[in-house]
Amino acid sequence: MKATAIMVMTGIALVACAGAALAHHSFAAQYDATKHVELKGVVTKIEWTNPHARFYVDEKNDKGEVTAWNFEMASPNVLLRNGWKRTSLEIGEQVTVTGYLARTGPPAGPKMAIAESLTASDGRKMFASSATDLSPR
Amino acid sequence: MTSRAAAFALIAVLVAAAPLLHAQTRLGGNIRANPPSGPVPRLPDGKPDMTGVWLGGLPVGDISTALPKGETMPIRPEWKKKMDGFQANDDPQAHCLPLPPPRFTPYPWRIVVTPTHTFFLYEMYDYRQVFMDGRKHPTGDDLDPTWKGHSIGRWDGDTLVIDTVGYNDKTWFDNKGWPHSDKIHLIERYTRTDLGTMKVEMTIDDPVAYTRPFTVTGAARLMPNEELVEYICNENNQDAPYLQGAKP
Numbered sequence: 001m002k003a004t005a006i007m008v009m010t011g012i013a014l015v016a017c018a019g020a021a022l023a024h025h026s027f028a029a030q031y032d033a034t035k036h037v038e039l040k041g042v043v044t045k046i047e048w049t050n051p052h053a054r055f056y057v058d059e060k061n062d063k064g065e066v067t068a069w070n071f072e073m074a075s076p077n078v079l080l081r082n083g084w085k086r087t088s089l090e091i092g093e094q095v096t097v098t099g100y101l102a103r104t105g106p107p108a109g110p111k112m113a114i115a116e117s118l119t120a121s122d123g124r125k126m127f128a129s130s131a132t133d134l135s136p137r
Numbered sequence: 138m139t140s141r142a143a144a145f146a147l148i149a150v151l152v153a154a155a156p157l158l159h160a161q162t163r164l165g166g167n168i169r170a171n172p173p174s175g176p177v178p179r180l181p182d183g184k185p186d187m188t189g190v191w192l193g194g195l196p197v198g199d200i201s202t203a204l205p206k207g208e209t210m211p212i213r214p215e216w217k218k219k220m221d222g223f224q225a226n227d228d229p230q231a232h233c234l235p236l237p238p239p240r241f242t243p244y245p246w247r248i249v250v251t252p253t254h255t256f257f258l259y260e261m262y263d264y265r266q267v268f269m270d271g272r273k274h275p276t277g278d279d280l281d282p283t284w285k286g287h288s289i290g291r292w293d294g295d296t297l298v299i300d301t302v303g304y305n306d307k308t309w310f311d312n313k314g315w316p317h318s319d320k321i322h323l324i325e326r327y328t329r330t331d332l333g334t335m336k337v338e339m340t341i342d343d344p345v346a347y348t349r350p351f352t353v354t355g356a357a358r359l360m361p362n363e364e365l366v367e368y369i370c371n372e373n374n375q376d377a378p379y380l381q382g383a384k385p
Binding site: 023024025026028029047049050051052054070072075076077078080081100102103104110 | 170197225226228230231233242243244260262268312317329359366368369370371374375376377379380381382
């Protein structure tokens with residue numbers, strides 16, 4: 001059951017993400033804490049990879065125009081230890097994502113951002129990022 | 138059986154036994170549990186058994202916070218200037234390059250001590266070998282600068298002491314970017330003070346970049362029933378081109 005796999009509160013990810021050093025690179029060097037994003041869309045691709053897992057979302061506006069997003073998450077080791085399975089998120093799922101935009105956009109392709117919270121259409125809240133996540137809380 | 142063959146046999150048994158012992162434990166099921174307490178486990182020869190998966194060691198962000206109270210990093214001015222010029226994109230970590238001690242990561246590591254070698258297996262994302270057979274460091278032209286240096290180990294009572302020279306100058310001490318030269322001499326001291334705690338003490342002597350030797354101290358905690366997870370850093374590293382600005 002996917003629902004049983006995900007249990008970490010969004011708030012923890014939010015606090016950890018905003019302050020924090022990611023394991024692989026610093027948050028501030030890549031993302032802009034003043035550019036918060038929130039959107040709904042459909043998952044188009046999932047990369048269960050290092051140094052970060054990623055999911056890609058197509059966001060459709062009222063006119064039917066599509067914006068593609070590339071969201072960074074923590075690495076698979078951290079996701080696994082926070083309740084994820086590789087199959088916890090599926091292509092085609094409707095999700096609500098919050099996060100922060102990268103300081104520099106890619107020359108082409110999806111907009112890059114880091115996910116701070118990820119909520120599936122059935123309300124499941126999934127741990128998304130931060131790598132201060134192995135420390136005792 | 139030679140001592141080397143015995144070492145390999147020991148490793149094989151340890152590796153084979155791990156999944157049998159912990160087959161029912163979900164990965165990471167206990168990562169936030171308090172470390173277990175109890176006496177230091179010992180091997181038949183009386184030495185502390187260091188075996189296990191450990192989390193922590195020294196601060197990931199800034200090792201100067203692990204100096205004795207009141208001390209500051211005795212860095213030479215020209216090296217501080219060099220450090221202040223580092224950009225986020227200069228961090229070896231951003232390019233998936235090695236992170237040898239005194240640098241630690243937020244992820245676990247395993248130590249395996251055998252009669253001939255000690256191995257450190259770091260989840261993020263490398264290994265180290267330490268020669269325990271009494272050999273000396275190579276000297277002169279035989280000592281090539283390398284990312285992880287040349288490490289020899291010995292026991293000092295219950296403390297595992299590792300002496301390393303032969304580093305290149307490309308690695309950092311932490312996320313903050315404290316630098317070093319290729320003349321660094323590192324002495325690591327690992328002491329399992331109880332079942333769940335490993336004291337970590339490192340003395341850094343780099344007369345080129347620092348005015349005197351200094352010692353940083355921390356601790357790691359045992360993660361019982363934990364296994365290392367594969368971390369192939371370079372398989373999808375999209376970040377480096379986006380990293381901007383000075384180090385935090």
